[in-house]
Amino acid sequence: MNITSKILAASMTIAIAACSRSTQADVDKAARQRTADVADAGQNAQPSVDAANRDLAKAQQQGNANVANAQTDANRKIGSAAVKQSREQAKSDYDVAIAGAEGDLSVALEKCGMQ
Numbered sequence: 001m002n003i004t005s006k007i008l009a010a011s012m013t014i015a016i017a018a019c020s021r022s023t024q025a026d027v028d029k030a031a032r033q034r035t036a037d038v039a040d041a042g043q044n045a046q047p048s049v050d051a052a053n054r055d056l057a058k059a060q061q062q063g064n065a066n067v068a069n070a071q072t073d074a075n076r077k078i079g080s081a082a083v084k085q086s087r088e089q090a091k092s093d094y095d096v097a098i099a100g101a102e103g104d105l106s107v108a109l110e111k112c113g114m115q
Helices: 003-019 024-114
Strands: none
Touching: 003 024
16 A cells, blocks of 8 residues: 555544544544554655665766767767868868969969060
8 A cells, every 4th residue: 555545544544433432542542553554654665765766866877977978979079070171171271272373373474475
């Protein structure tokens, strides 16, 4: 039985005892039984609560590890893309410089040919 069911059963026992011809001793006995049932229910539930807390902690650790791995992977991809972009930019700059130099050479050769 879960805690709520035990508490409900104990409350019903007290209510039924109060409705019949009970004595104060019966009421006291029912109250003690209720207290004992609640304590037992709490003790019986504690291992499940502890296991759930351990499972939660484990899931949080795994989630944190997954996030860290994803961040590392993303940073690696960003770094690779930055290196590729730098290489492409350098190649483009080189091609522009070569084209400019070839153009300057052609102009200089034409000027030389005119003289």
